[in-house]
Amino acid sequence: MSPKKVTIIxxxxxxxxxxxxxxxxxxxxxxxxxPTVRMWVFEEIVNGEKLSEVINNRHENIKYLPGKVLPNNVxxxxxxxxxxxxxxxxxxxxxxxxxxGICEKLVGKIPADTQAISLIKxxxxxxxxxxxxxEKRGGLKLISEEIKEIxxxxxxxxxxxxxxxxxxxxxxxxxxxxxxxxxxxGPLLKKLFHTDNFRINVVEDAHTVELCGxxxxxxxxxxxxxxxxxxxxxxxxxxxxxxxxxxxxxxxxYYPGSNLQTFFESCGIADLITTCYGGRNRKVCEAFVxxxxxxxxxxxxxxxxxxxxxxxxxxxxYLMMHKTGLDAKFPLFTAVHKICAGEMKPAELVDxxxxxxxxx
Amino acid sequence: MSPKKVTIIxxxxxxxxxxxxxxxxxxxxxxxxxPTVRMWVFEEIVNGEKLSEVINNRHENIKYLPGKVLPNNVxxxxxxxxxxxxxxxxxxxxxxxxxxGICEKLVGKIPADTQAISLIKxxxxxxxxxxxxxEKRGGLKLISEEIKEIxxxxxxxxxxxxxxxxxxxxxxxxxxxxxxxxxxxGPLLKKLFHTDNFRINVVEDAHTVELCGxxxxxxxxxxxxxxxxxxxxxxxxxxxxxxxxxxxxxxxxYYPGSNLQTFFESCGIADLITTCYGGRNRKVCEAFVxxxxxxxxxxxxxxxxxxxxxxxxxxxxYLMMHKTGLDAKFPLFTAVHKICAGEMKPAELVDxxxxxxxxx
Numbered sequence: 107m108s109p110k111k112v113t114i115i116x117x118x119x120x121x122x123x124x125x126x127x128x129x130x131x132x133x134x135x136x137x138x139x140x141p142t143v144r145m146w147v148f149e150e151i152v153n154g155e156k157l158s159e160v161i162n163n164r165h166e167n168i169k170y171l172p173g174k175v176l177p178n179n180v181x182x183x184x185x186x187x188x189x190x191x192x193x194x195x196x197x198x199x200x201x202x203x204x205x206x207g208i209c210e211k212l213v214g215k216i217p218a219d220t221q222a223i224s225l226i227k228x229x230x231x232x233x234x235x236x237x238x239x240x241e242k243r244g245g246l247k248l249i250s251e252e253i254k255e256i257x258x259x260x261x262x263x264x265x266x267x268x269x270x271x272x273x274x275x276x277x278x279x280x281x282x283x284x285x286x287x288x289x290x291x292g293p294l295l296k297k298l299f300h301t302d303n304f305r306i307n308v309v310e311d312a313h314t315v316e317l318c319g320x321x322x323x324x325x326x327x328x329x330x331x332x333x334x335x336x337x338x339x340x341x342x343x344x345x346x347x348x349x350x351x352x353x354x355x356x357x358x359x360y361y362p363g364s365n366l367q368t369f370f371e372s373c374g375i376a377d378l379i380t381t382c383y384g385g386r387n388r389k390v391c392e393a394f395v396x397x398x399x400x401x402x403x404x405x406x407x408x409x410x411x412x413x414x415x416x417x418x419x420x421x422x423x424y425l426m427m428h429k430t431g432l433d434a435k436f437p438l439f440t441a442v443h444k445i446c447a448g449e450m451k452p453a454e455l456v457d458x459x460x461x462x463x464x465x466x
Numbered sequence: 467m468s469p470k471k472v473t474i475i476x477x478x479x480x481x482x483x484x485x486x487x488x489x490x491x492x493x494x495x496x497x498x499x500x501p502t503v504r505m506w507v508f509e510e511i512v513n514g515e516k517l518s519e520v521i522n523n524r525h526e527n528i529k530y531l532p533g534k535v536l537p538n539n540v541x542x543x544x545x546x547x548x549x550x551x552x553x554x555x556x557x558x559x560x561x562x563x564x565x566x567g568i569c570e571k572l573v574g575k576i577p578a579d580t581q582a583i584s585l586i587k588x589x590x591x592x593x594x595x596x597x598x599x600x601e602k603r604g605g606l607k608l609i610s611e612e613i614k615e616i617x618x619x620x621x622x623x624x625x626x627x628x629x630x631x632x633x634x635x636x637x638x639x640x641x642x643x644x645x646x647x648x649x650x651x652g653p654l655l656k657k658l659f660h661t662d663n664f665r666i667n668v669v670e671d672a673h674t675v676e677l678c679g680x681x682x683x684x685x686x687x688x689x690x691x692x693x694x695x696x697x698x699x700x701x702x703x704x705x706x707x708x709x710x711x712x713x714x715x716x717x718x719x720y721y722p723g724s725n726l727q728t729f730f731e732s733c734g735i736a737d738l739i740t741t742c743y744g745g746r747n748r749k750v751c752e753a754f755v756x757x758x759x760x761x762x763x764x765x766x767x768x769x770x771x772x773x774x775x776x777x778x779x780x781x782x783x784y785l786m787m788h789k790t791g792l793d794a795k796f797p798l799f800t801a802v803h804k805i806c807a808g809e810m811k812p813a814e815l816v817d818x819x820x821x822x823x824x825x826x
Binding site: 267268269271272273275277278279280302305306307337338339340341342343344346347348350351354366367369370371372375376377379380383384456459460462464465 | 667711
């Protein structure tokens with residue numbers, strides 16, 4: 107087996123943090139990996155310099171991860187197709203609205219046995235509702251499914267309690283890889299990401315791993331509302347728990363056969379906790395309640411140009427559930443969407459939870 | 467069926483908060499419950515007045531729950547035996563070191579078909595190691611087992627994400643009742659505690675419910691250490707998750723046949739989250755690391771005369787695991803004890819987790 111070539115598609119905050127890990131592991135295992143890791147960089151001019159050149163010359167992403175050294179075997183490439191040419195492992199770490207366009211450009215340009223791993227948290231809602239599988243699911247499509255559908259390659263996912271700045275700081279944490287061909291692909295993927303401070307568990311239940319990563323943002327919105335409303339720890343814990351229960355029910359409904367154990371992995375409860383205490387969805391939703399401003403305004407004020415995924419995911423989830431007549435069974439998810447959309451007052455959140463199916 | 471008489475054994479902060487709930491539910495269901503709820507009060511003189519008289523005349527526990535009205539059907543009784551005479555439901559809510567003495571005084575003084583429910587979080591370590599069951603468990607005895615052994619009555623438990631001041635404030639929260647005879651006793655117990663803001667689920671897996679309530683304090687110590695060491699959200703989430711995994715393994719080892727679903731109840735993840743973010747064990751352990759003072763000193767400074775249960779439970783758990791040769795399988799529990807006992811530096815905590823059995 108010749109050493110695998112790895113490409114990181116994306117170079118934002120999370121992409122750059124993960125490049126520090128992948129750059130180091132590929133150097134440590136020269137039998138398994140080609141030491142050069144290409145990173146696709148969307149070219150930008152930062153302080154009069156090309157971002158790709160700064161990365162290649164000074165080994166720092168001065169825009170998205172300033173102050174942290176990138177390993178010198180991580181090479182910025184601005185042409186997408188060139189960055190992926192001959193690559194065996196594609197690491198997807200871009201905002202989810204760019205996935206489709208990127209994949210379409212790569213059709214026919216990558217080896218047939220390439221595999222991908224998605225680090226993208228979010229879901230896709232297929233409004234055209236094409237294809238049997240998404241029709242059954244009211245339009246739900248996972249990012250991994252979107253990649254697979256276009257590129258016809260195997261796609262795994264990596265999710266977990268991984269706020270990017272802390273990962274970039276080498277703080278101890280865990281992550282979960284969901285990998286349908288666990289026996290075949292699991293060991294290589296674990297080698298690619300597992301370090302002393304970034305501890306990987308591999309599970310087979312990839313859909314659950316990915317859905318946990320998307321739905322936790324919806325739960326974090328609810329947690330942010332309770333913070334904004336001034337509730338204490340008990341109420342917040344109840345909201346987080348009910349959100350987790352809706353997540354398990356949602357997974358079980360749309361992807362039957364999930365393993366309950368997967369929710370105990372880092373992608374499950376750990377990521378949920380981190381997101382509900384430290385994440386930006388929580389922060390934005392707290393401010394939304396406290397200031398009375400619109401969601402767009404608080405995002406603009408607090409997120410420095412980035413957007414919160416939670417309200418978008420809540421809307422997609424709501425539309426899908428509504429289509430399949432399930433919204434009543436998911437009162438928390440439903441309330442988050444309605445509050446974000448201005449159709450319900452935040453103060454009504456707790457009333458929606460009092461007669462939760464979980465309490466019947 | 468004649469209405470059941472209920473006695474609350476204990477009148478501290480949590481006992482008084484629960485008396486507000488039980489006083490109200492017993493009034494709402496006169497067919498099921500005798501409206502007079504007796505509350506055993508350990509007599510104290512507070513500002514020159516007898517606590518029991520203040521409770522009975524002004525309906526306020528001015529020492530342990532000042533500012534909150536107790537329902538007027540809650541009657542303070544200072545004689546333990548008198549408070550329980552003819553009672554059908556005993557609600558135990560005292561510090562766990564008093565349980566044995568209280569139960570011994572009640573032997574032969576209560577109806578044979580009385581049932582108990584314990585709200586006490588902690589475990590008992592039977593150092594004399596008498597009796598087959600605790601010998602098998604290296605001395606582990608649950609509070610419910612201790613009550614049952616002495617009084618020969620059925621004992622259920624109530625645990626959950628229930629910081630007492632917030633419950634007293636009528637903030638929305640959830641709790642779990644663990645009840646071995648669920649079909650028989652569950653409906654009555656749910657009626658006794660379930661309100662608009664205190665939502666009860668009943669499960670059969672009572673041992674798991676009770677052990678979650680005890681072991682979360684050990685996990686909260688670890689969470690406090692990470693806070694004291696300045697780690698961020700990722701590390702704290704990993705520590706909480708690994709603590710939960712050790713809790714599930716511990717329960718499975720000592721009380722085989724637990725239901726994984728129970729850990730998703732309020733007694734499980736919700737209480738764990740609340741305790742690891744808002745509880746006093748976390749607070750004390752954070753200060754222990756930051757100040758370098760002894761555990762006894764920080765407890766004295768921060769807890770106003772109360773003690774933190776976590777270090778005590780960690781010691782009991784450690785002794786038990788050590789006896790049965792299991793400490794290596796529980797690196798987090800073991801580290802918490804050793805750090806509390808001064809046998810290990812807090813900074814070594816994360817090193818103990820790097821090769822956690824969960825990552826193998």
